[in-house]
Amino acid sequence: MENNIVQHNFDLSENDYVKKHAHQSGVLWLTGLSGSGKSSIANFVAKELFEKYQIMILDGDDVRSGLNKDLSFTDEDRTENLRRVAEVASLFRQKGMIVLCSFISPLNEQRKKVREIVKDKFHLVYINTSLAECEKRDPKGLYEKARAGKIPNFTGIDSPFEEPNHSEIIINTANKSIEDCAKELINYIEKNFKI
Ligand SMILES: Nc1ncnc2c1ncn2[C@@H]1O[C@H](COP(=O)(O)OP(=O)(O)O)[C@@H](O)[C@H]1O
Ligand SMILES: [Mg+2]
Numbered sequence: 001m002e003n004n005i006v007q008h009n010f011d012l013s014e015n016d017y018v019k020k021h022a023h024q025s026g027v028l029w030l031t032g033l034s035g036s037g038k039s040s041i042a043n044f045v046a047k048e049l050f051e052k053y054q055i056m057i058l059d060g061d062d063v064r065s066g067l068n069k070d071l072s073f074t075d076e077d078r079t080e081n082l083r084r085v086a087e088v089a090s091l092f093r094q095k096g097m098i099v100l101c102s103f104i105s106p107l108n109e110q111r112k113k114v115r116e117i118v119k120d121k122f123h124l125v126y127i128n129t130s131l132a133e134c135e136k137r138d139p140k141g142l143y144e145k146a147r148a149g150k151i152p153n154f155t156g157i158d159s160p161f162e163e164p165n166h167s168e169i170i171i172n173t174a175n176k177s178i179e180d181c182a183k184e185l186i187n188y189i190e191k192n193f194k195i
Pocket of ligand 1: 032033034035036037038039040041102137139173174175176177178179181
């Protein structure tokens with residue numbers, strides 16, 4: 001069907017932004033269980049790189065508090081949540097930003113879809129923390145509630161989490177500090193986002 005949408009041809013290209021920012025643009029998509037450390041690591045990375053890099057954080061709980069508050073946690077709504085975020089991340093990337101996306105993104109099919117939406121410069125970052133460790137941390141008390149049957153479709157409890165079948169970088173967080181884990185991602189960015 002004809003939708004009468006004609007995208008504007010903006011004069012500034014992604015490359016113009018990249019030259020101005022003096023670093024590559026890209027999307028770093030952090031996948032991992034609830035409590036694995038996605039938000040804590042994104043927080044530290046953004047703070048460390050604040051002066052030298054243009055960084056945007058799109059975080060699960062922020063997005064679900066506003067933009068995507070109409071969505072639930074069924075597989076279908078999680079997929080739609082991630083699709084919208086991938087579209088937003090692409091827009092920021094096209095304006096030369098490094099976009100840190102921290103979303104559980106539990107299924108390989110969903111990770112594949114967001115990679116396809118972003119197309120170029122997509123980096124899957126697996127924040128690898130075992131369910132037992134996440135449950136021990138339980139920073140938001142959600143595992144306790146989920147075990148008590150108070151949260152339906154909770155990832156790792158009654159909703160699946162697949163090990164990523166392809167990621168650009170894996171960060172194992174067990175027995176490490178947030179700082180040390182964040183530094184692994186910072187090193188990756190410093191190496192791969194040079195121009
Ligand atoms: N090495 C580590 N990396 C990240 N978080 C860690 C680490 N060790 C302990 N933690 C703790 O684990 C919790 C991770 O929570 P959070 O960042 O909110 O996870 P997520 O965003 O993945 O749900 C925090 O309480 C954090 O202090
Ligand atoms: Mg989080």
